Amino acid sequence: xxxxxxxxxxxxxxxxxxxxxxxxxxxxxxxxxxxxxxxxxxxxxxxxxxxxxxxxxxxxxxxxxxxxxxxxxxxxxxxxxxxxxxxxxxxxxxxxxxxxxxxxxxxxxxxxxxxxxxxxxxxxxxxxxxxxxxxxxxxxxxxxxxxxxxxxxxxxxxxxxxxxxxxxxxxxxxxxxxxxxxx
Amino acid sequence: xxxxxxxxxxxxxxxxxxxxxxxxxxxxxxxxxxxxxxxxxxxxxxxxxxxxxxxxxxxxxxxxxxxxxxxxxxxxxxxxxxxxxxxxxxxxxxxxxxxxxxxxxxxxxxxxxxxxxxxxxxxxxxxxxxxxxxxxxxxxxxxxxxxxxxxxxxxxxxxxxxxxxxxxxxxxxxxxxxxxxx
Numbered sequence: 001x002x003x004x005x006x007x008x009x010x011x012x013x014x015x016x017x018x019x020x021x022x023x024x025x026x027x028x029x030x031x032x033x034x035x036x037x038x039x040x041x042x043x044x045x046x047x048x049x050x051x052x053x054x055x056x057x058x059x060x061x062x063x064x065x066x067x068x069x070x071x072x073x074x075x076x077x078x079x080x081x082x083x084x085x086x087x088x089x090x091x092x093x094x095x096x097x098x099x100x101x102x103x104x105x106x107x108x109x110x111x112x113x114x115x116x117x118x119x120x121x122x123x124x125x126x127x128x129x130x131x132x133x134x135x136x137x138x139x140x141x142x143x144x145x146x147x148x149x150x151x152x153x154x155x156x157x158x159x160x161x162x163x164x165x166x167x168x169x170x171x172x173x174x175x176x177x178x179x180x181x182x183x
Numbered sequence: 184x185x186x187x188x189x190x191x192x193x194x195x196x197x198x199x200x201x202x203x204x205x206x207x208x209x210x211x212x213x214x215x216x217x218x219x220x221x222x223x224x225x226x227x228x229x230x231x232x233x234x235x236x237x238x239x240x241x242x243x244x245x246x247x248x249x250x251x252x253x254x255x256x257x258x259x260x261x262x263x264x265x266x267x268x269x270x271x272x273x274x275x276x277x278x279x280x281x282x283x284x285x286x287x288x289x290x291x292x293x294x295x296x297x298x299x300x301x302x303x304x305x306x307x308x309x310x311x312x313x314x315x316x317x318x319x320x321x322x323x324x325x326x327x328x329x330x331x332x333x334x335x336x337x338x339x340x341x342x343x344x345x346x347x348x349x350x351x352x353x354x355x356x357x358x359x360x361x362x363x364x365x
Binding site for chain 2: 036082083084085121122124144146147148149150151152153154159164166168
């Protein structure tokens with residue numbers, strides 16, 4: 001369990017299925033993500049049940065409020081041991097918890113784990129250029145805009161740009177003093 | 184077979200592998216690649232696990248018009264919905280460096296990507312200090328889109344990478360201006 005100020009990050013469990021199934025089929029949620037195709041409950045259950053153990057290459061965690069409400073998922077993917085980098089992905093599936101700092105706290109908590117426990121040097125992500133709320137959140141966490149990937153994705157009938165962002169270990173250290181999660 | 188002005192791109196054959204292995208044992212060649220661990224068999228350039236196409240990507244050997252095998256190009260991470268792919272190239276025969284063969288191979292493969300595969304975007308990443316390659320991609324119409332800080336660890340330090348991209352309409356504008364002979 002990774003403890004933040006507003007949230008805890010814990011492993012995904014089989015009984016998270018009903019919520020996961022609902023979120024990955026909610027277009028209000030998936031329009032900001034790479035997901036497109038409808039997912040059956042059986043497929044989602046198989047994904048939950050067949051997930052390998054969290055490790056350097058791939059880590060996926062459930063985001064829970066301090067009251068124990070599961071509101072979304074967060075993960076580090078594509079971990080590369082030589083380059084000591086990974087990509088970060090996050091989904092707040094429970095829309096009641098949008099724009100209240102839960103995502104920011106989850107990200108800072110996972111970044112601390114990435115830099116202090118996994119010994120990463122760089123964490124990066126892509127975000128659709130129209131997702132201004134997410135970009136502001138990533139900036140607050142310390143991510144820096146590194147460029148714009150033109151027409152990187154096709155969604156909702158048009159090509160859209162992606163913003164590529166990254167944070168280095170040294171930047172995280174100077175922003176977030178050890179042991180604090182004050183983002 | 185894809186015909187360029189200086190090169191021909193053709194499917195990879197088993198006998199290409201010995202040359203690939205020799206190139207990949209040359210640090211002057213590999214210093215600009217993501218290839219890292221020594222390997223005896225040239226597997227890294229052996230091509231896709233199945234036929235060329237959207238599912239496996241496109242992997243081709245570069246021949247000069249005289250029939251000399253000098254390197255390889257590929258389109259990988261081909262994305263069906265976003266209609267984009269990443270481009271990679273190795274010119275292993277060093278006597279052909281700096282003479283336009285790599286640039287012609289890139290343009291020839293980009294033309295195939297847009298005109299035959301119906302892609303909308305081709306992108307690549309290149310190590311920041313590889314000025315010759317960055318200049319070559321710019322001549323081919325690629326634009327710098329991002330600087331990925333400390334993206335790759337090589338030779339005892341983290342290196343920035345430059346990400347570049349070209350869109351179909353940009354490629355077509357370049358070709359119609361006669362810029363295809365970059």
